Amino acid sequence: MKRYLKSTAIALTACFAVNAPAQAQAVDGVVQLDVLDGGRTAQGTYLGALRLTLKDGWKTYWRAPGDAGIPPQFDWDGSQNVGDVSITWPAPEVFVQNGLQSIGYANQLVLPVEITPRNPAKPVRLRGDMDLGVCKDVCIPERLDFDHTLDAEAGRNPAIAAALAQRPYSAKEAHVTAASCHLTPTSDGMKIEARVTMPSAGGREVAVIEPGNPALWASQPETTRQGNTLVATSEVVSASGGPFALDRSEIRITVLGANHAVDIQGCSAG
Template sequence: MKLLWKSTVAALATTLCIGAPALAQGVDNLVQLEVLDGGKTTNGTYQGALRLTLKEGWKTYWRAPGDAGIPPQFDWKGSGNIADIAITWPTPHVFDQNGFRSVGYVDQLVLPVEITPKNPAKPVRLRGEMDLGVCKDVCVPGRLDFDHTLDANAGRNPTIAAALAQRPFSEREAGVAGATCHLTPTADGMQIEAHITMPSAGGAEFAVIEPGNPALWASQPKTRRQGNTLVASSEVISASGGPFALDRSEVRITVLGANHAVDIKGCSAG
């Protein structure tokens, strides 16, 4: 479990956010954060969510925000009686931002979290901080605090259920027959070219490649179709600038289409 997660490439992503950062403005008047209760599940976990409500027209970012976004980061270390936290990311939108593509959400984000307690007989307290960026004409980085004792007796929350239903399809659900990744050294790092055999996700498909290592950063992929195969290529570099190894089993590829999204975990040699 990672109760404290800080991306080592956050500074790199922040520099790519388009627009002058309005540090003095802060985010308190642009976005509100609240913890939603979804009660206790049949397997003993707690279902909750972080709901971000943004000022009209403002957007925030997905876990892999593209070349023009600020990745969200979470610090859960103030929480109590937590053994594990699992986040389900709803399918994001792709935005054009001054010639760059960013990936995120407009107006609202409901982020479901499933919490496994250390001691099922004791209350669960969700307390921590979320570092995030919100953008419109300018990009504003900031930090929001949350502190909430989860209600084990809360009923099913339709807002959380709707967010869970918006998750990307699994490989099986989307009919993915296979995914391979070919790696080629470059002057600055490594090129990864993924070949995914799958039906179309609809319209102009856009792939996002995550290296699986927080010390690595992947550029905006070029995506194209070759019949029943989607090809996505990207360059991966290290934040340190030094050599690195890329574990194909840790690579995560998300395909965003007009009809649905697909979450692909790992790829074989190709």
């Protein structure tokens, strides 16, 4: 648990080192949010996107932001006629600053969302806010509001299409033939060794392990390759410090490579 608290403290120090100039930059608008229309799909869902445009040199974070990032949070409560909301995350970049690794996007992020309306005959209004972190020399938290009624008749949006094309490959698309997770209890929590049999994703490969439970935290894995097998070792702890169980079917492994990324859902006992 001490390792978890130390890592968390370092990340928070890096992310919230807010001084007066940084606050002035935030007021000036480091990041702008727009809602894009992509029309209605053949399945009756609405396709849209949240587009974040950042000032030059600024970045924001992926859903699993790494050692020194702020995970984005979404509040859709003000929306109307919104049932299910499905988000497609484009493959992110890996950044290293001051010895800390973070994962996210530089300059712009187009985040596709697919909305299932509660009533197909009524319009869909997206209204809410997004909490996120943005970083350059310092990191600052931002809250961005959005309010947009989606256009059912909108045509194909090139920006949304490009973002969807940048999604990670599925395990099948990446020719993953096996994915196993070996779990070992530790004094702080649990060590997880994930072994993924797959062709290289290109260049230096970085694995990210998400435990599938928001109450659990996984350290940045040490990633190595042994022939056709990628090995990622991480430690998982609970924010409460208490005991916990890991459901292997909920574990999500993302491999970020120079050529593409791979999204692996679940792993077998190893």
